[in-house]
Every structure is written in C-alpha cells, then in structure tokens.
Amino acid sequence: MPLVLGNLLATERRLIIQMEKKTNELIKKALDMASLSRDEAVFLLELPLCSEAVYSVMSAANTLSRSSFGNKGERHLHIGLNAGPCPYNCRFCSLAKNLGFFTTEIVFPEQQVLQWAIDAQAEGADGLNIMTTGSFAFEKLLETGRMLKNHVSVPLVANTRDISVKEGQALVDAGFSGFYHAVRLGEGRDTPFSREKRLETISAINESGLLWMNCIEPVGPEHSKKEIADLMVLAYENKAVYSGIMRRINFPGSPFERFGMINEMELARMEAVSRLVMADACRAHCTHEPNSAALLAGGNLFFPEKGSSPRDREAETGSGRGASMTRCVALLDEMGWDVSLPSNVFDARPIKNARPNCARALKSSLPA
Numbered sequence: 516m517p518l519v520l521g522n523l524l525a526t527e528r529r530l531i532i533q534m535e536k537k538t539n540e541l542i543k544k545a546l547d548m549a550s551l552s553r554d555e556a557v558f559l560l561e562l563p564l565c566s567e568a569v570y571s572v573m574s575a576a577n578t579l580s581r582s583s584f585g586n587k588g589e590r591h592l593h594i595g596l597n598a599g600p601c602p603y604n605c606r607f608c609s610l611a612k613n614l615g616f617f618t619t620e621i622v623f624p625e626q627q628v629l630q631w632a633i634d635a636q637a638e639g640a641d642g643l644n645i646m647t648t649g650s651f652a653f654e655k656l657l658e659t660g661r662m663l664k665n666h667v668s669v670p671l672v673a674n675t676r677d678i679s680v681k682e683g684q685a686l687v688d689a690g691f692s693g694f695y696h697a698v699r700l701g702e703g704r705d706t707p708f709s710r711e712k713r714l715e716t717i718s719a720i721n722e723s724g725l726l727w728m729n730c731i732e733p734v735g736p737e738h739s740k741k742e743i744a745d746l747m748v749l750a751y752e753n754k755a756v757y758s759g760i761m762r763r764i765n766f767p768g769s770p771f772e773r774f775g776m777i778n779e780m781e782l783a784r785m786e787a788v789s790r791l792v793m794a795d796a797c798r799a800h801c802t803h804e805p806n807s808a809a810l811l812a813g814g815n816l817f818f819p820e821k822g823s824s825p826r827d828r829e830a831e832t833g834s835g836r837g838a839s840m841t842r843c844v845a846l847l848d849e850m851g852w853d854v855s856l857p858s859n860v861f862d863a864r865p866i867k868n869a870r871p872n873c874a875r876a877l878k879s880s881l882p883a
C-alpha cells in the first residue's frame with residue numbers, strides 16, 4: 516500500500532475511534548439523566564447518518580423513553596377549529612393568506628368539534644389539542660374549551676397565538692390544562708413573530724398554571740444543526756412537559772418545495788438527540804407526522820388530526836393528510852408502546868428512572 520494512502524487510512528481510523536469514544540461518553544451522560552449542551556447535541560446531529568454511532572444514540576433514547584414513560588404510548592388528538600386565510604403568512608403554513616389556498620373562513624360547527632372529541636375519548640385519546648389560526652377570536656377558543664369540558668374528561672391543550680398571563684389564566688378557568696407553543700425554526704424570518712415574543716408567551720404559560728407543550732418544528736433540510744440544537748436546549752431549560760421533532764411538510768405549492776423535506780431516518784436521529792437533551796424534564800416525547808422510525812428513537816407521542824391543519828390543503832385534514840386515531844394506535848402497537856396505560860403528561864408524578872419496561876412487548880413477540 517502506498518505510504519500516503521496508508522497514512523490517510525490511519526488518520527480516518529483514528530477519527531472514527533475518537534467519534535465513537537465521544538458518542539459513547541455522551542450516551543453514558545444522557546443515560547445518567549444529565550442533559551446535553553448545545554455543542555454536544557450538535558456533535559450528535561452531525562454524526563454520519565446510518566452509522567453505528569447514530570443507532571447507538573437512537574438505542575439510548577429508546578431506553579430512556581421506555582423506562583421514563585413506563586412504555587406508555589400517547590395519542591393527543593389535534594382538532595383545528597378553523598381553516599381560513601391567516602394574515603400572518605408564515606411561509607411554511609398552508610393557511611397563509613398570501614398562498615391563496617383558503618379564501619374564505621371556515622369555522623367547524625360546534626357539534627362537529629364535539630363529536631370529534633367524544634369519538635376520540637371513546638377511542639382512548641390521552642389529550643385534545645385545540646388549534647386555531649393566529650387571527651381566530653380568543654373568546655371563541657375559551658367558549659370551545661368550556662363547551663368541551665362539559666362533555667369530555669380528556670385534558671385540553673390550547674394551540675393558538677401568543678398570550679399574556681391573564682389570557683393564560685382565562686384558559687385555565689375555561690378548562691384547559693396545557694398550551695402548545697414553539698419558538699419556530701426560522702422565527703422572524705419565515706414568520707412575522709419574534710423569538711422574544713415567543714419566550715414571553717412561554718413564561719406566561721408557566722406563570723398562569725398551564726403546562727407548556729413544545730416541539731422542534733417545522734424542521735427542513737435547510738435548517739442548521741446549531742439552530743435545531745438551540746431549540747432542543749431551550750425546551751429542556753424551560754422544562755417543556757413534552758418536546759420532540761416535527762418535520763416540515765411540503766404541501767403542493769409550498770414555498771419550501773425547492774428545499775425538499777428531511778426523511779424519516781433523519782427525523783428519527785433528531786428525535787433521539789432531542790430525547791437525550793430533554794433528560795428527566797419531559798413526561799413524553801412527540802413526533803409528527805406519525806411514523807414508526809421515531810418510535811424506535813425515543814418518541815412515544817403521536818398527534819392524530821381532525822379539522823384544519825397548517826400542513827394540508829384540505830380544510831378537514833381528517834379526510835386529507837391527518838392520521839386517524841386507529842392508524843396511530845396501530846403504529847404504536849407495532850412498536851411495542853402500550854396505549855392502554857394512563858397518560859403521564861397531565862400527571863404531576865415525577866417521571867420514572869428505571870430499567871426499560873419492554874416486558875409486555877417482549878412477551879407478545881415470544882412464540883407461545
């Protein structure tokens with residue numbers, strides 16, 4: 516072998532050994548329930564995809580989630596109350612007015628919303644995430660919360676515009692337990708909102724007694740690992756009840772079509788890194804849209820969908836892209852997550868730190 520080639524191979528081997536050594540150190544740290552720094556998360560996000568090191572990270576995240584969440588598979592039904600031209604024009608959103616997909620305001624009738632909620636409760640939903648567009652009347656969201664609270668016992672989570680502490684308290688009074696809110700990737704560039712405003716809302720959520728639910732979103736191939744890791748650490752530091760990864764969906768006509776989308780393998784790797792960063796702060800770990808790969812990488816929470824969705828050109832995403840409750844159960848079940856257990860998300864109990872609880876999954880896979 517020529518000397519130069521031999522030296523190159525030796526250097527490459529040394530780099531691989533160093534990479535594996537550092538990965539193993541970070542995995543050990545995470546399994547001891549210590550969160551990772553932004554730089555450590557970036558290191559893991561930059562490992563070669565499909566390398567053994569990435570599978571080790573996914574395995575560690577899987578172990579953490581199976582043990583912390585007691586093998587519970589969660590389903591929180593998203594219900595979008597209205598589909599209409601939203602004047603805020605976030606560039607990744609199908610409801611943006613300037614895209615022209617929705618020209619008139621559709622508000623789903625109360626009876627329809629109630630029926631979705633009743634059906635979801637009958638199918639064992641763990642939460643109901645009630646979403647509105649950014650310009651939807653706040654009072655109407657409160658009314659919907661009060662109406663649902665009178666008929667279903669599934670905990671309610673609001674997903675709407677930025678709020679104040681007073682508005683957070685009004686949501687609590689109306690029956691909401693949580694509030695989904697995210698500092699978006701590309702905030703201020705792809706949206707008209709500032710990071711500071713989002714952070715103020717997260718403080719208001721915590722101060723008003725609502726649980727803060729989060730996801731790193733909407734992830735596309737154009738986002739740097741640094742900005743993704745930054746939001747992971749933000750979720751940990753502000754103690755999100757759950758976080759996770761949602762990839763950006765390029766609906767037909769999306770301004771992001773030219774960038775493509777991340778694939779489920781990349782989504783699963785990010786899911787795993789996010790789970791390690793969240794350490795003992797979270798009570799579940801979400802992924803969207805529902806997929807099996809993330810369920811092997813620390814994900815245990817799906818959002819089936821009804822009503823409007825910022826990822827769909829159909830007004831009622833239940834007849835479009837949105838996954839059904841049944842589909843979500845099937846995916847969770849195939850990956851050995853038990854949907855019949857009680858939710859961990861709305862419970863004040865600290866999460867467990869025990870050995871993986873795969874007994875049921877193992878039992879069902881053994882020959883009789």
Ligand code: SF4
Nearest residue numbers: 601604605608648649
């Ligand atoms: S993401 Fe929300 S605020 Fe932004 S355009 Fe869509 S509905 Fe409006």
